[in-house]
Amino acid sequence: QQQVKQSPQSLIVQxxxxxxxxxxxxxxxxxxxxxxxxxxxxxxxxxxxxRPDVSxxxxxxxxxxxxxxxxQFSLHIMDSQPGDSATYFCAASTKxxxxxxxxxxxxxxxxxxx
Amino acid sequence: NxxxxxxxxxxxxxxxxxxxxxxSPMKGHxxxxxxxxxxEEGLKFMVYLQKENIIDESGMPKERFSAEFPxxxxxxxxxxxxVRGDSAAYFCASRTGTGELFFGEGSRLTVL
Numbered sequence: 001q002q003q004v005k006q007s008p009q010s011l012i013v014q015x016x017x018x019x020x021x022x023x024x025x026x027x028x029x030x031x032x033x034x035x036x037x038x039x040x041x042x043x044x045x046x047x048x049x050x051r052p053d054v055s056x057x058x059x060x061x062x063x064x065x066x067x068x069x070x071x072q073f074s075l076h077i078m079d080s081q082p083g084d085s086a087t088y089f090c091a092a093s094t095k096x097x098x099x100x101x102x103x104x105x106x107x108x109x110x111x112x113x114x
Numbered sequence: 115n116x117x118x119x120x121x122x123x124x125x126x127x128x129x130x131x132x133x134x135x136x137x138s139p140m141k142g143h144x145x146x147x148x149x150x151x152x153x154e155e156g157l158k159f160m161v162y163l164q165k166e167n168i169i170d171e172s173g174m175p176k177e178r179f180s181a182e183f184p185x186x187x188x189x190x191x192x193x194x195x196x197v198r199g200d201s202a203a204y205f206c207a208s209r210t211g212t213g214e215l216f217f218g219e220g221s222r223l224t225v226l
Contacts, residue, residue, distance in 0.1 A: 004156075006156070036217075041219065042219050042220075043118070043205050043207075043217030043218050043219045043220055044157065044205070044217050045216075045217065046214055046215070089156055089157070097170075098145075098162050098169060098170055099209070099212065099215075100145060100147050100162065100207065100209055100215045101147070101159050101162055101170060102157075102159065102215075103159075104149075104156035104157045104158070105156050106154070106155055106156045107154075107155070107156050
C-alpha cells in the first residue's frame with residue numbers, strides 16, 4: 001500500500017519551462033516532506049524539504065508548495081534545464097518514526113528537452 | 115570526506131545462493147539505513163541500525179534477510195537463498211544524530 005502517491009509517472013518539459021510534480025498522502029501524522037533527486041546509476045540526493053507549518057518553501061529554482069488541508073504537496077522546477085533531467089521522489093515521515101525512515105512516492109522521471 | 119560507500123556495485127547470483135551487500139557510512143555517521151528499490155518503484159525502507167544494534171527492522175522480510183552493523187567494519191545486508199524477486203537496487207544511507215540522510219550509489223542485485 002503506497003502511503004504517498006506521486007504523479008505524473010513521467011514528464012517531458014522544454015528548456016525554460018516549469019516542471020510540476022504532485023504528491024498526496026493520507027497519514028495526518030506525517031510532519032516532514034522531503035524531495036529527492038536521483039540521476040541514473042546514482043543514489044537519491046536531498047533537494048529540498050518542508051514541514052507542515054509553512055505553505056511554501058523556495059530554494060533557487062525549486063519550490064515546494066504544501067496544502068495541509070488537502071494533504072497534498074508539490075515540487076515546482078522553474079526555468080527547467082537539461083541538467084534537471086532526473087527522477088524525482090517525494091517522501092514523508094512522522095515524528096514517531098526514526099529520523100531517516102521515509103515513505104517514498106513511486107517517482108517521476110523528468111526529461112528536459114533542449 | 116568520502117560519501118557513503120557501497121559494494122559491490124553490481125552483483126549477480128543464481129537462485130539459492132547468498133548475497134552480501136556492504137555499506138560503509140560517511141565518517142562520523144553512526145546511523146545506517148537500508149532501502150530497496152524495485153524497477154519502476156520508489157524506495158522502500160528495510161531496516162535502521164546503529165552500531166551493534168538493530169533499531170527498526172519493520173521493513174525487512176521475515177525470512178532470508180538479515181542486517182548487521184558491527185562495532186568495527188561496514189554494515190552488511192545479507193540475503194540467503196536468493197530468489198528472482200530479490201533482484202533490485204539496494205541503497206544504504208547514513209546520518210549523524212540529527213543530520214541529513216546521505217545515500218550511497220546502491221548495489222544492484224540480479225538473480226538469475
